[in-house]
Amino acid sequence: xxxxxxxxxxxxxxxxxxxxxxxxxxxxxxxxxxxxxxxxxxxxxxxxxxxxxxxxxxxxxxxxxxxxxxxxxxxxxxxxxxxxxxxxxxxxxxxxx
Numbered sequence: 001x002x003x004x005x006x007x008x009x010x011x012x013x014x015x016x017x018x019x020x021x022x023x024x025x026x027x028x029x030x031x032x033x034x035x036x037x038x039x040x041x042x043x044x045x046x047x048x049x050x051x052x053x054x055x056x057x058x059x060x061x062x063x064x065x066x067x068x069x070x071x072x073x074x075x076x077x078x079x080x081x082x083x084x085x086x087x088x089x090x091x092x093x094x095x096x097x
Contacts, residue, residue, distance in 0.1 A: 001033055004047050008064070011055040019061050031065035035072055042075035 005028070012019055019025055036043045049071055053059040059067050 001029070001036060004032060004051070005029055007051055008054050008061070011051060012061060014055070015057060017060070024062050028061055028064045031068065035068055039072040039076050042072060042079050046071040046075050 005025075008028075009019055035046075039046070046068060050059065050064065050068055053067065054064070
């Protein structure tokens with residue numbers, strides 16, 4: 001978890017944004033920990049997307065908890081749909097989509 005936060009801080013630093021060690025950073029770290037425990041199957045994919053958004057300037061440190069929640073929910077929904085499609089294909093004997 002600290003590696004992801006470190007990458008985020010480095011990306012922000014490259015953009016010239018200095019993040020103080022304060023409540024916002026603490027909340028971001030805690031939210032990432034909670035999301036990791038809730039959505040382990042899709043967390044790494046969401047972290048890659050989030051890091052790209054931070055590097056590109058679309059997401060700031062204060063937006064990370066909310067944005068990560070949205071990304072994880074979306075990816076989790078897609079992951080579950082893929083599993084359901086694969087299960088249905090196995091039951092019927094069709095190739096998975």
